[in-house]
Amino acid sequence: MNQNSKYSPGVLSLLPMFYVGWSDCVLSPSEMELIHKKIKQFDLLSESDKALLISWTDPKNPPNASLFKEWVQVIKDRSNDLNDDAKRNLVELGIQMANQGTQNSDGAFWLDKKSKDALEDIEVALGIHNSESSNLILNQISEKDQNEKPKVSGFDILKMKSVLDDEFETEKDIYRAFLRDPKFKLEVIRDKEDHRAKVLEWLQYICDQGFGLISFPEYNGGEKNIGKFASFFEITAYHDISLTIKLGVQIGLFGGAIMNLGTKFHHDKYLNEAGRGKLLGCFAMTETGHGSNVRALETTAIYNHEQGTIIVNSPSEQAGKEYIGNALHGRMAAVFAQLIVNGKNHGIHCVLVPYRDIDGNLLDGIRVEDCGYKLGLNGVDNGRIWFNQVSVPKENLLDRFGDINDKGEYESKIENPAKRFFTMLGTLVGGRVSVALGALSASKKALHIAIKYGSKRRQFGSELGAEETILMDYPSHQRRLLPNLAKAYALDFALSKLKKLYMEKAGTDMRDVETLAAALKAYTTWFNTDNIQQCREACGGKGYLMENAFADLKADTDVFSTFEGDNVVLMQLVAKGLLSEFKQHFNEDGFFGVMRFLASRFGTSISEKNPYNIRRTDVNHLLDYNFQLHSFKYRKEKLLFSIVQRMRSYLKKQINAYDAYLKCQNHMLKLADAYAELIILESFQEGIQKVKDQAIQNHLIRMRNLFALSALEKDKGWFLENDYFVGAKSKAIRRVINKLCQEVRADANAYVDAFAIPSALVNAEIV
Numbered sequence: 001m002n003q004n005s006k007y008s009p010g011v012l013s014l015l016p017m018f019y020v021g022w023s024d025c026v027l028s029p030s031e032m033e034l035i036h037k038k039i040k041q042f043d044l045l046s047e048s049d050k051a052l053l054i055s056w057t058d059p060k061n062p063p064n065a066s067l068f069k070e071w072v073q074v075i076k077d078r079s080n081d082l083n084d085d086a087k088r089n090l091v092e093l094g095i096q097m098a099n100q101g102t103q104n105s106d107g108a109f110w111l112d113k114k115s116k117d118a119l120e121d122i123e124v125a126l127g128i129h130n131s132e133s134s135n136l137i138l139n140q141i142s143e144k145d146q147n148e149k150p151k152v153s154g155f156d157i158l159k160m161k162s163v164l165d166d167e168f169e170t171e172k173d174i175y176r177a178f179l180r181d182p183k184f185k186l187e188v189i190r191d192k193e194d195h196r197a198k199v200l201e202w203l204q205y206i207c208d209q210g211f212g213l214i215s216f217p218e219y220n221g222g223e224k225n226i227g228k229f230a231s232f233f234e235i236t237a238y239h240d241i242s243l244t245i246k247l248g249v250q251i252g253l254f255g256g257a258i259m260n261l262g263t264k265f266h267h268d269k270y271l272n273e274a275g276r277g278k279l280l281g282c283f284a285m286t287e288t289g290h291g292s293n294v295r296a297l298e299t300t301a302i303y304n305h306e307q308g309t310i311i312v313n314s315p316s317e318q319a320g321k322e323y324i325g326n327a328l329h330g331r332m333a334a335v336f337a338q339l340i341v342n343g344k345n346h347g348i349h350c351v352l353v354p355y356r357d358i359d360g361n362l363l364d365g366i367r368v369e370d371c372g373y374k375l376g377l378n379g380v381d382n383g384r385i386w387f388n389q390v391s392v393p394k395e396n397l398l399d400r401f402g403d404i405n406d407k408g409e410y411e412s413k414i415e416n417p418a419k420r421f422f423t424m425l426g427t428l429v430g431g432r433v434s435v436a437l438g439a440l441s442a443s444k445k446a447l448h449i450a451i452k453y454g455s456k457r458r459q460f461g462s463e464l465g466a467e468e469t470i471l472m473d474y475p476s477h478q479r480r481l482l483p484n485l486a487k488a489y490a491l492d493f494a495l496s497k498l499k500k501l502y503m504e505k506a507g508t509d510m511r512d513v514e515t516l517a518a519a520l521k522a523y524t525t526w527f528n529t530d531n532i533q534q535c536r537e538a539c540g541g542k543g544y545l546m547e548n549a550f551a552d553l554k555a556d557t558d559v560f561s562t563f564e565g566d567n568v569v570l571m572q573l574v575a576k577g578l579l580s581e582f583k584q585h586f587n588e589d590g591f592f593g594v595m596r597f598l599a600s601r602f603g604t605s606i607s608e609k610n611p612y613n614i615r616r617t618d619v620n621h622l623l624d625y626n627f628q629l630h631s632f633k634y635r636k637e638k639l640l641f642s643i644v645q646r647m648r649s650y651l652k653k654q655i656n657a658y659d660a661y662l663k664c665q666n667h668m669l670k671l672a673d674a675y676a677e678l679i680i681l682e683s684f685q686e687g688i689q690k691v692k693d694q695a696i697q698n699h700l701i702r703m704r705n706l707f708a709l710s711a712l713e714k715d716k717g718w719f720l721e722n723d724y725f726v727g728a729k730s731k732a733i734r735r736v737i738n739k740l741c742q743e744v745r746a747d748a749n750a751y752v753d754a755f756a757i758p759s760a761l762v763n764a765e766i767v
Contacts, residue, residue, distance in 0.1 A: 007074065010045040011052060013098035016090045017123055018056055018063075019071045032057050038122045091119045154747050155699045160754035163691055163700070164489075166496050168231040175235040176758050178209065186240060186763045188546055192378050199242045199379035200329055203250065207277030212251050216259060220271040226430060227503045233434045237441035238761040241556035242379025244438050249325035249380070251275065252434055253283035257334035260427035261350045261398035270332075270352070282326040284333040284353075284385055289318030292569045294336065294348060295421060299387065301337035301351045301397075305408030308394050312337060312353050314386040320367075323563075327368055327383025331356040335387070339402065341410040347417045348424070352396040353387065365390040376555025426510040431564045432521040433495075433502050439528040440491050442557045445762065447485050448752040449549060450535035452767045453542065454481065455749055471538075472748060478741040481538055484531045485744065485751055486706035491524055493687035494680040515577040516679065522567035522574075523676040525560040532557065539766065548764040574675060575668035576661075578640055579647075614725045617732035625685055628708040632678040634724060635715070639671040670718075677711050699747065706740045709733050 007015065039045065039053050056063060063071070078097040095116060165172045178184075183205055189195040206212060215229035216222030229251065236244040255274045258266050273279035290296050298319035302311045312335055314320055321335070332354050339349035355366040362368060371382040394404055401424050402412040414420040454477055458468035471477045498513075498520055505513050536543040536550040543550045561567045621627055643664050650660035661668075684704050691697040712719065716730045744751070759767075 008046065008049055009098040010042070010049045012074075012078065013094040013119060014053060014122065015071055015097065016075055016093045017119075018053070019068070019075060020090060035122060038118065042118050042122075091116060091123055094119055155695045155750060156693070157750050157753045159693055159696050160699070160750070161756045163687075163696060164492055164754055165756070168227060171228050171231050172235055172756075175211075175232050176756065176761075178211075179235065179239050180758050180760045181205075184239060184760075186761065188552075189379070192373055195242065195379040196328070196381050199240065199246050202240070202243050203246050204277045206247060207250075207275065212247075212255075212277060213272070213275035215251065216255065216271045216275050217267060219264075220267050220275070222271070222275060226506060227499055230430070230434055230437060230499050230502075234437040234441050237438035238445055238757050240379060241438070241442065241552070242377050245325060245377055245380050248431070248434055248438075249283060250277070250280060252431055253428075254281035254326065254330075254332075254334055256428060256430060257283060257350055257398065258352070261334075261400050261424065263398075263400055265395065266352070266398060279332060280326055280330040281332040281334065282324045282330040282385075284321040284324050285336040286322050286324075287318065288320050288322045288384070289316070292566050294425065297336060297338065297348060299335065299337040301335070301339045301349065303339070303341045303394065303404055303408070303410075304391075305342075307391070309391045310339075310351055310394060310397060312351060312387045312390045312392065314388070317386075319386075321385040323371060323382050324385055325380050325382055327385055328370060328381035331358070331360075333385060334398070339397070339410070341404055342408065344410070346402060346410050346412075347421050349402055350398040350424075351392060352398065353390055353392055355385065355390075363390075375558055376552065377559065426514055429510055429514050429517050430502060432517040432570075433498055435560055435564045436495055436517070436521040436524040437499070439525045439557055439560045440488065440495060442553050443484075443488050443491075443524075443528045443531045444752070444755045445757055446532045446535035446550065446553055447481065447488055448755060448757055448762060449764045449767055450481055450538045450543070451485065451748050451752050453539050453764075457766075472745055475738060475741065477538060478745050479738070480534050482741045482744045482748065483706055483710040483737070484527075484534060485748065486703040486710065487527060488531070489700070489703045489751070490680050490684045490707040491520075491527070494520055494683040495524065497683045497686070511577070515574055518565065518570040518577075519574045519672060519676040519679065521564065522561070522570045523673065523680070525557070526567060528557055529554075529561060542766045545765075548766050549762070568669065571669045571672035572665065574672035575643070578671060578675060579643065614723065615728060617729050619736055622709060622733060622736050623705050625704070625708075628681060628705075628712075629685070631712055631719070631724065632674070632681050632708070635718065635722075636671065636674040636678050638722060639667070639674055643667050643671060681708055681711075699751075702740065702743060703751075706737065706744060709737050709740070713737060 035057055036054055039050050042050070045053070075093075075097070078100060079093065162169055184202060187198070189198060211229075211232055213220070213222040214232065215224065215226050217224050233244060233248060233252070236247060251274070255271060258270050258274065262270075270279060274281060285294060285297075286292075287297050287299065289298065298315055299321070300311075300313050300315060302313070303309075304311060321333070324333070332352055335351050335353045336348055337351060339346045339351075355363055355368070357363060365388040367386040367388070369384045371384065374382065397404065401414060401420055402410065405411055412420055414423055451472065454471040457471045459471060461468045472481075498516055501516065502513050532550065532554050536554065539548065539550070542548055546552075565573075616622075646664055646667065647660050650663060651657065655663070681704070684700075684707065688697055688700045688704060691700060713730070713733050716733070719725050720727065720730060
């Protein structure tokens, strides 16, 4: 039997929709429920047709590659002889495919008006009306010659989307489709309790779908795929960010603490329930009195050998765990405390402490207070927790890096307490990776709204009565938005690289990842705060309305700069990491080794910092990646070397190391920022070189140029002070940026379309 007669007219009528539905990669619970109902009500389908179609909606058994390929071929074969009107949408295409050869003696076709209504209902149920995939297939079958396809931009948006989504494109499409489900409809909820209840409901849908288990080990029902989970976290930030944070607390922090700090005993006992949302938990690290100073936490965990228990206690009011997500909904806390065994303090360890029973009642010795309303994220149930001599079994100690043996003695494979502490915290670096990804998603959403609005809103004209000018055509409007768009693209590549590095290094020495994650988390979240403000202002009064998303974007992401590590503290850690690298060369290689090290680092100064180069203003020079890279490298290395010189000078004057660090603190922050921008530029270029499509590569190079030159312009004071370039070169950079903004403006809508933010998640009336 040939392919064209294999399926009945009823199945053929739905085949294009099923193809697109699975192209979008997911059928969510509410979609399946509605689809089954509509199929059963479709009178013209036989019982065998209904059974076949319903079998194609099982997310646990999706169509295999062979069946999917067969569908594509049937659609192409059936559509060859159809007129263009039949290819306007999936319903029309299905009707024409079904009606081919089915006309009876009365001239009636198989499908009538009532049947068309049923097909339209199923299309809505599938959530694919005007989806990217449906538009793509309709374009493919309606174009005889793809070379004649009219261009709507200078590049193929879907190809650019694939580049940005990178290796997780399929997974990201699944998550986008899942969050388009009506059950995730975005609402403006101002009542704190209602908002928390809705976010908890959404979290449970996610866990029911199995997404909460993605990062956990296979033997606990997961995939041990940190990258896939980080990608899901990234996509949820297009939705209500309270959900993003709630998910991060439950899976990334609570579940992550068990997975990374515990052993198989803890994994088997808790991870599956945590991933399925059956055991809600929290991550109780920060205390009111200590903030980022984790090593100085006051909470104690004292081992009682006779009882075989650990007594967890908050010795003061200031020792209460502060700002704890899931504190009101959770039942178990991963508590970070000073572990004391036989009277000796072995430093910070993590202990699992149940604090509510199955019915939600607080257990003895536990006090929880609601943090109340916050600037944002009011869908997250933040609270404060105190422990009053709470006893838990010894087995509740997460003992991967430190344990208590049967004799009641502390033991650890890592003898040095400082190294043990930093190794322990290094396993939790994924939180910083995820926060950076979430912040970038929020920035992309803000840029999408502002650029789309600016591309249609008109204001003022050349003269009274003349047509007003599109906002995006004003150079000032381009200047406030398009360099930020370029920076968002640059950060996309940098964070993709960070995510891959984190995946590769998981379970090994994470020091280089920690430094990179700290730098990019701080840089991205600071950028996000500035960018959302610019985007809001670019939309005028419309941007101030609650209905246009900026209010929640601003409020919900403002805290990103201070959680998972205060940005200023993180940037100091970055600088210290760079100084440690410098120090290592002194200790290991001696004087001549250091000279070789400095020569390799400052080689660019010979060729770049000379009377000719510092005055070069030609466009080719400014757009040359080598010039951009050398500039960024020179700044970072000069700052590093000057800090070392200052530190040595202070130490020679008998100033202790801590005070010397304080005197260099602002200088260190400058170094960390320069390091972050160098990493971003290098990552962007590495990503560009991997792109095979020349048009896409050219458009990315344009964005790289805009990012790099904007960064140089922003810091022109430093470059001028250090004689790296003169005033004429600074002016030339400004002129080239203006020209680049004009070029990017032509494709600005396409650049933001490539972010592929589902319209249901944009949630802005002005777009």
